[in-house]
Amino acid sequence: MDSKKPTRPFRPSVSASILAAVRNRNKRSTGATKVVRSDLLIASYNVHKCVGIDKKFDPDRIAHVISEIGADVVAIQEADKRFGERSGLLDLARLERENKLIPVPVASLYPKGHGWHGNLLLFRAGVVQRVQQLVLPGLEPRGALVADIDLQAGPLRIIAAHLGLLKHSRQQQTEAILDAVHADPSRPTLLLGDLNEWRVGKGSSLHFLKPIFDPARNAVPSFPSRFPVLALDRVLGHPHSLVTAIEVHDTPLARVASDHLPIKAHVDLKAAIAETNAIKDRANLAR
Numbered sequence: 001m002d003s004k005k006p007t008r009p010f011r012p013s014v015s016a017s018i019l020a021a022v023r024n025r026n027k028r029s030t031g032a033t034k035v036v037r038s039d040l041l042i043a044s045y046n047v048h049k050c051v052g053i054d055k056k057f058d059p060d061r062i063a064h065v066i067s068e069i070g071a072d073v074v075a076i077q078e079a080d081k082r083f084g085e086r087s088g089l090l091d092l093a094r095l096e097r098e099n100k101l102i103p104v105p106v107a108s109l110y111p112k113g114h115g116w117h118g119n120l121l122l123f124r125a126g127v128v129q130r131v132q133q134l135v136l137p138g139l140e141p142r143g144a145l146v147a148d149i150d151l152q153a154g155p156l157r158i159i160a161a162h163l164g165l166l167k168h169s170r171q172q173q174t175e176a177i178l179d180a181v182h183a184d185p186s187r188p189t190l191l192l193g194d195l196n197e198w199r200v201g202k203g204s205s206l207h208f209l210k211p212i213f214d215p216a217r218n219a220v221p222s223f224p225s226r227f228p229v230l231a232l233d234r235v236l237g238h239p240h241s242l243v244t245a246i247e248v249h250d251t252p253l254a255r256v257a258s259d260h261l262p263i264k265a266h267v268d269l270k271a272a273i274a275e276t277n278a279i280k281d282r283a284n285l286a287r
Contacts, residue, residue: 040153040269043071043249044233045262046162046194049078050089052256053226059090061257067099069249069262072124072151074101075160077194079120080113088114100124104131104147117143119193121160126151136161136176138169146180148187153269157187163195163205170197170205181212181238186280188272190243191236194260198230212238218246222261225254235265239279242272 045066050059066074080086092114095101101122106115114120116133132146144161159177163170181189191213197206206215217240219231228248237243249262 040073040151040267041069041071041264042073042075042158042190042192042235042267043069043262043264044075044077044160044192044194044235045069046077046233046258046260047079047089048258048260049081051258053224053259054256058257061253063091063094063098065249065251065254065257065262066095066101068251068253069264070099071264073149073158074122075158075192076115076120076122077160077162078118079115080110080118082118086110087112088120090114090120095122104128104145104149106131106133106145116145117141117162119143119145119160119162121145121147121158123149123151129155132180134176134180136163137172138164139166140164140169142169142173144173144177144180144193151269154273155187156267156269157181157184157189159189159191159193161191161193161195163193163197165196167197167205170195171208174206174208178209178212186276188242188269188276189238190265190267191238192234192265194232195234196232198232206234209236214240218243218265220246220248220263222248222263224259225256225261228261233260233263235263237265237267237272239272239275241275242267242269244268 047062050062051057079090080088101124104121127150129150130148134144136142136144142164144159147158149156163173197204200216204215209215213236221228221231222233223230235243243265245266247264249264254261
């Protein structure tokens with residue numbers, strides 16, 4: 001009789017995963033191999049409640065970084081205080097005055113708040129057709145904004161989210177987000193925000209997003225801002241051709257203003273709309 005205990009499959013620890021990310025930092029992809037620029041620039045930025053790595057609360061620095069990016073759509077995480085009145089931390093009038101960015105309207109339980117569970121979505125020019133505020137499952141209070149916006153380049157659905165710290169919660173949250181996508185798959189869709197996951201493959205809590213989104217596509221390290229090794233912040237597209245390139249906005253000011261660097265995505269909305277229409281046509285012919 002064999003007294004040997006059955007061996008368990010090796011699962012790398014969090015520390016081992018981070019060390020591997022540090023070792024492979026210079027080998028990581030910085031976006032699509034062939035960068036295709038487009039007229040539509042989308043950004044995601046966890047502003048860390050406007051507290052920089054120097055421990056200073058400075059919303060002006062965050063506003064300057066947003067101006068540096070110059071995006072047409074910006075998803076902000078941690079835009080509100082977490083406790084008390086949950087008041088907004090950014091000067092929205094200034095962002096509109098200097099960058100022509102206006103917020104997607106949300107119905108908040110806190111009159112002084114700017115976002116939904118800290119998620120604030122800003123856009124430059126377009127018409128908001130529909131906004132859905134998702135309460136995401138999990139031990140922590142988390143949420144996502146789903147906004148259908150008709151931009152000059154065409155119709156786009158944007159899901160702005162900040163997922164939880166626990167892997168099991170993130171798995172539940174991705175399932176809730178996919179339910180929102182499946183409710184109306186007719187629009188090209190972006191899922192962006194701080195998804196709190198650096199792993200790729202089957203070990204990732206984002207694995208459940210496949211095949212609608214490809215979590216391993218164009219992941220770039222954005223955290224921590226001084227020495228980014230972890231791709232916590234993502235911009236994922238459906239169809240996959242929607243996002244043509246991802247870049248980290250790495251400037252001296254951005255390295256100090258928050259513990260996350262902003263990421264920005266170049267989006268080819270016209271090509272994605274053409275692909276979506278072709279898929280619809282093939283489905284109709286198959287009926």
